[in-house]
Amino acid sequence: MSDVVVIGVAGGTGSGKTTVAEAIVSRIGRERIAYIQHDSYYRDLTGCEREILLHHNFDHPDALETELLTQHVRSLKSRIPVEVPIYDFTRHVRTGKTRRVDPLGAVLVEGILIFSEPALRELFDIKIFVDTDADLRFIRRLRRDLVERGRTVENVIAQYLETVRPMHLEFVEPSKRWADLIIPEGGFNPVALDVVCSRVEALLQPATA
Secondary structure: OOOOEEEEEEEOOOOOHHHHHHHHHHHHOOOOEEEEEHHHHEOOOOOOOHHHHHOOOOOOHHHEOHHHHHHHHHHHHOOOOEEEEEEEOOOOEEEEEEEEEOOOOEEEEEOOOOOOOHHHHOOOOEEEEEEOOHHHHHHHHHHHHHHHOOOOHHHHHHHHHHHHHHHHHHHHHHHHHHOOEEEEOOOOOHHHHHHHHHHHHHHHHHHHO
């Protein structure tokens, strides 16, 4: 095992992955854990027509440059800083800007598809799957896309039925079998978070001693 602890937090859209990830980062300490989201690695769709974008499958593994994320995690494990792309979700393009992430004692990677990619999955020392009922996940996604991403209700529903739900059933749900720990009810499960953070702290001891 590398002296850098790598944690993966997966789960369906709106499951509460970010809540869990933020809780872990907060409790472990931001000065000790680097946080990366798979969403930052969406492929650049500059120049695509609006009609094409409306039907683009953002929930298929091919929509993300996972090979770059995998390279970045390997770099962080080797104590090398990385430049994470900054993605504009309203225009579906990379901004051309990046965010520097420095290597720390631990790395946390969050995303819906991170356990479905073997090369990435093998880098995780701890694999957490956040399991939340489909109706709650859809409501959370609807609220997020309306408020943060400038979508309409019709767009969100159409995308959910056309790609989000089918891809969840094909890729996300089956990846649950790779998890070391499944957390129900998203980030609102303090007992599960206690277990996770205790395990991370135990793994960090030799890395920070």
